[in-house]
Amino acid sequence: MLNEERNRTLTQVGRGTPMGELLRRHWMPVAGVAEFDDTPIRALRLMGEDLVLYKDLGGKFGLIDRRCAHRRADLLHGYVEPDGLRCSYHGWNYDATGRCIGQPYEDIAHPELNAKDSVRITAYPVEIKAGLVWAYLGPAPAPLVPDWEPFSWGNGFAQVVISEVPCNWLQCQENSIDPVHFEWTHSNWKTRLAGRTGPYAPTHLKVGFEEFEFGLVYKRIREDTSEKDPLWVIGRTCLWPNAFFLGDHFEWRVPIDDENTLSVTWSFMRVPRESEPYVQERIPAWRGPTVDADGRWITSHVMNQDFVAWSGQGRIADRTQEHLAPSDAGIVMLRKRLFDDLKALEEGRDPRGILRDPAKNLAVRLPVAARRALTEGMTRAELLAHPQFKGMLADYVFQAGQPRAVRAEFERAMGLIPGTGQFAS
Numbered sequence: 001m002l003n004e005e006r007n008r009t010l011t012q013v014g015r016g017t018p019m020g021e022l023l024r025r026h027w028m029p030v031a032g033v034a035e036f037d038d039t040p041i042r043a044l045r046l047m048g049e050d051l052v053l054y055k056d057l058g059g060k061f062g063l064i065d066r067r068c069a070h071r072r073a074d075l076l077h078g079y080v081e082p083d084g085l086r087c088s089y090h091g092w093n094y095d096a097t098g099r100c101i102g103q104p105y106e107d108i109a110h111p112e113l114n115a116k117d118s119v120r121i122t123a124y125p126v127e128i129k130a131g132l133v134w135a136y137l138g139p140a141p142a143p144l145v146p147d148w149e150p151f152s153w154g155n156g157f158a159q160v161v162i163s164e165v166p167c168n169w170l171q172c173q174e175n176s177i178d179p180v181h182f183e184w185t186h187s188n189w190k191t192r193l194a195g196r197t198g199p200y201a202p203t204h205l206k207v208g209f210e211e212f213e214f215g216l217v218y219k220r221i222r223e224d225t226s227e228k229d230p231l232w233v234i235g236r237t238c239l240w241p242n243a244f245f246l247g248d249h250f251e252w253r254v255p256i257d258d259e260n261t262l263s264v265t266w267s268f269m270r271v272p273r274e275s276e277p278y279v280q281e282r283i284p285a286w287r288g289p290t291v292d293a294d295g296r297w298i299t300s301h302v303m304n305q306d307f308v309a310w311s312g313q314g315r316i317a318d319r320t321q322e323h324l325a326p327s328d329a330g331i332v333m334l335r336k337r338l339f340d341d342l343k344a345l346e347e348g349r350d351p352r353g354i355l356r357d358p359a360k361n362l363a364v365r366l367p368v369a370a371r372r373a374l375t376e377g378m379t380r381a382e383l384l385a386h387p388q389f390k391g392m393l394a395d396y397v398f399q400a401g402q403p404r405a406v407r408a409e410f411e412r413a414m415g416l417i418p419g420t421g422q423f424a425s
């Protein structure tokens with residue numbers, strides 16, 4: 001349980017709030033690079049700030065205020081130029097640092113005023129890594145965008161999926177340290193959604209939580225596993241401050257504002273040995289729907305089930321009313337670490353998990369249960385027998401709505417017969 005004030009402290013993300021400042025010390029993935037192939041400008045609300053993210057005609061990304069400094073027109077309806085974004089109202093042009101670099105009328109009629117020199121709008125640095133556009137909204141000097149090791153794995157098919165979830169970021173992130181929910185939110189709910197009343201999945205017997213440099217690892221033993229199982233030996237990872245890493249995919253919970261979160265997933269599937277070498281030219285990115293055409297929550301896929309659970313806790317979960325149990329030990333640790341980090345920030349220190357040394361930020365190793373399968377590869381036969389990966393050949397299991405074109409690219413990469421989930425002989 002948290003009292004009202006402490007709940008507010010952890011959930012408010014606006015500039016100047018304690019948690020808002022802490023989150024601003026970390027780079028956040030905010031969009032897929034591929035999303036800008038045919039849409040050069042996207043609106044982006046981030047931690048309560050309304051911005052536009054664009055790719056100019058020179059191929060450079062910029063993240064600037066959504067409003068033009070002149071008379072507040074919406075830059076979402078601007079147009080990109082060789083070096084920046086131009087407002088479509090009177091043509092003021094901005095570069096990626098937020099400097100106004102052109103005021104067409106004033107530049108010609110009143111060059112002596114140098115009027116544009118005094119105009120600057122909010123702008124934030126962006127970087128590209130792993131097919132994602134990353135943004136940093138904190139004070140200089142910015143740390144490094146984490147170079148997590150899966151980003152440089154070869155012979156695989158990565159994809160980025162983004163969804164908006166109507167609730168606060170923290171309840172999404174608390175799910176990153178919640179082993180027992182797998183049994184009920186995914187395995188058993190899936191059984192019930194299919195109209196069956198059982199049998200239910202093996203139940204959890206023991207959970208454990210450990211801290212490491214970049215987060216918390218949780219471990220679990222179910223009726224069907226022992227302390228020798230990768231679920232216990234390796235576990236899964238809650239990354240500081242707002243991500244989840246499961247060996248083959250990352251999920252970031254990026255605050256849009258106090259009541260909405262951008263779920264950003266990067267997932268990787270190694271191609272079978274028979275399809276090596278495979279070089280992915282472009283990491284596709286797509287937006288995953290959360291509701292169907294009738295406005296009902298989609299519950300068919302793993303993360304869609306999570307979205308329902310998180311949103312069901314309310315826009316901002318009222319933690320004054322909760323009853324934490326022993327299975328929530330990781331959640332207690334996570335909250336405590338966030339409060340420790342707030343204190344570190346107050347004292348002028350970096351929070352946990354900030355990378356500033358380039359020599360250290362090289363393919364940073366994380367716990368990966370299926371490391372051999374992901375880094376050395378498997379034959380088709382091994383893949384078909386693998387408990388974790390075989391199901392991924394038939395469907396993108398994490399989220400509903402994968403576009404056909406992405407599925408087709410995936411099938412080509414894996415060597416699958418289109419539409420079958422089977423390998424070509």
Ligand code: FES
Pocket residue numbers: 068069070071072073087088089090091092
């Ligand atoms: S409002 Fe943007 S140039 Fe006038």
Ligand SMILES: [Fe+2]
Pocket residue numbers: 175181182185186302303306
């Ligand atoms: Fe889940």
